[in-house]
Amino acid sequence: MSGVFSALGTLIAWIGHILDPLCGPAGILTWFGGNSILSCGDAGWGDDIAFGVKITISLAIATLPVGLTLGFLVALGNQSTDRVLRLSSGIYTTIFRGLPELLTLFIIYYGLQFLIQSALASMGVEQRVEINSFFAGMIALSVVFSSYCSEVLQSAFKAIPQGQYEAGHALGLSSGKTMLLIIVPQLIRIALPGLVNLWMNLLKDTALVSVIGLSEIMRQTGIAAKVTKEAFFFYLFACALYLVLALASSIGIGFIDRRIRRSEAPR
Numbered sequence: 001m002s003g004v005f006s007a008l009g010t011l012i013a014w015i016g017h018i019l020d021p022l023c024g025p026a027g028i029l030t031w032f033g034g035n036s037i038l039s040c041g042d043a044g045w046g047d048d049i050a051f052g053v054k055i056t057i058s059l060a061i062a063t064l065p066v067g068l069t070l071g072f073l074v075a076l077g078n079q080s081t082d083r084v085l086r087l088s089s090g091i092y093t094t095i096f097r098g099l100p101e102l103l104t105l106f107i108i109y110y111g112l113q114f115l116i117q118s119a120l121a122s123m124g125v126e127q128r129v130e131i132n133s134f135f136a137g138m139i140a141l142s143v144v145f146s147s148y149c150s151e152v153l154q155s156a157f158k159a160i161p162q163g164q165y166e167a168g169h170a171l172g173l174s175s176g177k178t179m180l181l182i183i184v185p186q187l188i189r190i191a192l193p194g195l196v197n198l199w200m201n202l203l204k205d206t207a208l209v210s211v212i213g214l215s216e217i218m219r220q221t222g223i224a225a226k227v228t229k230e231a232f233f234f235y236l237f238a239c240a241l242y243l244v245l246a247l248a249s250s251i252g253i254g255f256i257d258r259r260i261r262r263s264e265a266p267r
Contacts, residue, residue, distance in 0.1 A: 037228055038237070045224040045234075052220030053241060056206045059137055059216065063202060066142040068195075071149025078154050089150070096147035102208050104144055109136040109212050137209035145202055152194035156187050189260050196253050203245055217241055 040046035077089030096104060109131060116129045160183060168178030210219035221238040225231040 037224070037230060037233075045220075045228070048215075048220045048224065049217070049237070049241075052215055052217040053245075055134070055214060056203070056216040057245070059134065059141070059206050059209065059214070060199075060203050062134075063138050063141045063145060063206075064199065066138065067145030067149055067202070070142060070146030071153055074146060074150035075153035075157060078150065079157055093147045093150055096143050097151075101140070101144050101205055102211065105137065105140040105208055105212065108140040108143075109133070112136060112139075133209065133212045133214040136212060137206070137214055141202060141205055141209075144205070145198060148198055148201075149195065152191050152198065153187065155194070156191035157183075159190050160186050192253075192257060192260070196249075199249060199253070200246060203249065204242065207242075 037044045038046050038049070040050070074089045074092055077085040078093075080086055080089075099107075112131045113129050116131075117127070120127055120129070164182055164186070165178060168182045169175075173181065206216055207218040210216055210222065213219075217238055221234040225234040228234070
């Protein structure tokens with residue numbers, strides 16, 4: 001069985017290398033890097049920067065569903081008739097919209113380590129704990145993303161007429177089915193422009209996790225800049241990478257937007 005998993009891992013790694021847009025067989029740096037400091041392999045920093053791009057994309061994609069889910073729940077809490085839920089949701093958004101993202105990252109990264117070590121110490125276990133930087137970065141970016149996302153979703157909720165809820169109930173749908181089948185599709189359409197802006201901000205905010213040791217684009221280009229003494233070149237290349245990611249995101253989101261508008265067009 002271990003041989004099967006090993007072969008599967010090798011196959012996935014090979015496919016990842018083939019499809020690698022930077023250092024794969026048809027990758028940009030493979031063809032244009034040559035023997036320069038951007039070339040792939042031992043001759044340059046192409047492999048390191050390609051790894052940083054993968055981490056940046058992985059972190060943003062992992063953060064998005066968590067942030068959207070938290071933001072949706074907080075937006076529901078803001079609309080609740082329960083005063084405690086409304087107050088809790090308001091405090092949540094006020095705290096994480098008011099704190100700098102970098103400070104939130106430090107609090108979660110070091111705070112989780114402190115809490116776990118304190119819990120272990122209370123059980124008589126003295127052990128130093130270090131939180132995975134990817135996990136800490138994902139949680140920190142998720143709570144920041146969700147605090148802004150909740151405001152966007154709350155505005156979208158207010159744009160949906162109350163009659164939509166009443167129509168669902170009139171059809172015999174439960175509150176959950178009414179929300180899932182009637183409200184959420186309209187919510188996505190209305191909130192999409194605001195969520196697009198938040199996604200762009202999320203892509204840029206991934207650069208913050210470099211301060212806790214995660215090897216994303218900024219950390220990898222920063223290391224390359226220090227070693228080669230070519231700071232302007234590598235930071236300019238980092239700018240190009242972020243702009244390419246933003247452009248790719250715009251194309252993808254534009255496709256989604258056209259599909260949504262096409263599905264709503266009268267037939």
